[in-house]
Amino acid sequence: MEKIIIKGGKPLCGKVKIGGAKNAALPLISSSILLDGGCEFCNVPQLRDVETICKLLELMGAEFELKQHNLKIDASNINKTFAPYDLVKTMRASILVLGPLLAKYKKARVSLPGGCAIGERPVNLHIEALRKLGALIEVKNGYIEAKAKKLRGREIYFDIPTVTGTENVVMAATLADGVTTILNAAQEPEVVDLANFLNSCGAKIEGAGTENIVVSGVSSLKANKVHNIIFDRVEAGTYMVLACATKGDVEIINAPYSHLHAVVEKLEGVGASINVKENGLRVKMKGKIKHTDIKTMPYPGFPTDMQAQFTSLLSIADGNSVIAETIFEKRFSHVPELVRMGANIRVSGNHTIIEGVDHLNGAPITAADLRAAASLIIAGLMARGETTMFGVHHLDRGYENLEQKISALSGSIRREKSE
Numbered sequence: 001m002e003k004i005i006i007k008g009g010k011p012l013c014g015k016v017k018i019g020g021a022k023n024a025a026l027p028l029i030s031s032s033i034l035l036d037g038g039c040e041f042c043n044v045p046q047l048r049d050v051e052t053i054c055k056l057l058e059l060m061g062a063e064f065e066l067k068q069h070n071l072k073i074d075a076s077n078i079n080k081t082f083a084p085y086d087l088v089k090t091m092r093a094s095i096l097v098l099g100p101l102l103a104k105y106k107k108a109r110v111s112l113p114g115g116c117a118i119g120e121r122p123v124n125l126h127i128e129a130l131r132k133l134g135a136l137i138e139v140k141n142g143y144i145e146a147k148a149k150k151l152r153g154r155e156i157y158f159d160i161p162t163v164t165g166t167e168n169v170v171m172a173a174t175l176a177d178g179v180t181t182i183l184n185a186a187q188e189p190e191v192v193d194l195a196n197f198l199n200s201c202g203a204k205i206e207g208a209g210t211e212n213i214v215v216s217g218v219s220s221l222k223a224n225k226v227h228n229i230i231f232d233r234v235e236a237g238t239y240m241v242l243a244c245a246t247k248g249d250v251e252i253i254n255a256p257y258s259h260l261h262a263v264v265e266k267l268e269g270v271g272a273s274i275n276v277k278e279n280g281l282r283v284k285m286k287g288k289i290k291h292t293d294i295k296t297m298p299y300p301g302f303p304t305d306m307q308a309q310f311t312s313l314l315s316i317a318d319g320n321s322v323i324a325e326t327i328f329e330k331r332f333s334h335v336p337e338l339v340r341m342g343a344n345i346r347v348s349g350n351h352t353i354i355e356g357v358d359h360l361n362g363a364p365i366t367a368a369d370l371r372a373a374a375s376l377i378i379a380g381l382m383a384r385g386e387t388t389m390f391g392v393h394h395l396d397r398g399y400e401n402l403e404q405k406i407s408a409l410s411g412s413i414r415r416e417k418s419e
């Protein structure tokens with residue numbers, strides 16, 4: 001087991017470089033299943049989730065070479081269309097192999113991902129949509145058993161604009177017969193990145209990034225394409241909040257400004273000054289954090305993946321703030337840990353009511369999920385005294401070299417083995 005020790009109270013200053021987007025890398029790597037050969041991804045983040053999806057594809061018969069931020073993968077000779085529970089339970093995004101396996105190999109046996117600390121995380125919308133494309137799907141003994149002689153395009157309406165649900169259907173539809181129209185699709189930049197890559201391989205996808213995506217099926221998808229993964233808007237947003245929370249001055253290189261409008265708007269609203277630079281953003285904060293209200297929404301609304309980080313920031317605001325979490329039913333595991341540090345936060349239904357306090361105090365705390373871990377690191381760096389954070393493995397799923405990047409901003413943070 002490991003723990004992270006933080007000494008808070010110092011403003012973070014300097015430059016930090018953002019990496020490739022985890023939530024773009026995972027569907028992109030899964031989409032390699034669709035191709036008639038190998039492909040190459042650049043700007044791949046070095047994260048546990050990326051290793052997990054590569055291991056999962058290797059289990060199925062794919063070959064890959066992951067070196068630094070470059071991944072060469074050939075998943076064109078899959079001989080096992082099976083995603084086992086012990087792997088899927090460590091990363092829910094494994095569900096992203098379902099659509100490509102069905103489209104290319106006509107069958108798949110994928111473990112139900114199950115819930116996690118932020119919610120029940122059902123995949124009913126994925127299953128219903130793939131059934132509409134002609135897949136025969138049974139759910140039994142904790143597994144999704146799916147097969148399809150040939151997927152046929154048709155209109156699919158998503159009750160909720162599910163991100164990985166949209167990605168699964170887009171991938172399945174690329175090799176289906178006919179046209180698939182997805183209504184109320186997710187509009188996240190990661191969906192656009194996936195569509196751009198697949199179109200470079202010969203797919204016919206239009207409307208990615210809007211609520212209506214149209215996919216005209218093709219017979220096959222070309223190999224040997226090279227794709228640069230977009231930068232991670234959530235990693236960038238996390239460092240922007242960190243700069244603000246520690247009253248610092250940080251240049252965030254490669255921050256994808258066009259994907260961060262909601263976050264920029266909210267940070268300016270609490271008093272940060274944000275300058276767009278030619279290759280990123282500069283975030284400066286002086287004086288008291290102003291209180292504000294936030295409502296998480298599907299993209300381009302305020303991202304749920306930034307909610308926990310803002311909860312930490314607003315815990316020392318000059319008044320009361322209310323955050324409505326409309327995407328996940330229990331994404332509040334960070335709240336009791338912040339309260340242990342002296343925050344005054346109440347959870348009521350899907351809202352948190354935050355009464356700003358003068359400061360937080362360091363304490364031993366435990367992270368229960370990836371973005372909660374990020375929010376607790378922010379709290380430790382804002383707090384007076386020393387904080388010890390457990391649950392470090394959650395952090396490694398989505399943040400590359402976090403301690404090194406924070407230390408380079410003169411933050412006092414180190415990782416130790418815990419007894």
Ligand code: EPZ
Pocket residue numbers: 022023026093119120121122123124125126127160161162163164165186304305327328329370371398
């Ligand atoms: C993606 O998860 C992201 N993960 C999440 O990031 C992100 O928080 C989420 O989208 C929302 O933006 C990846 O892209 C790998 P959803 P996903 O399907 O696709 C309900 C992080 O921290 N729903 O858009 O699983 C669901 O319960 C992670 O990087 C159904 O009811 O999220 C939720 O309430 C966390 N049935 C809502 O839709 C379904 O079949 C949105 O979920 C699917 C979803």
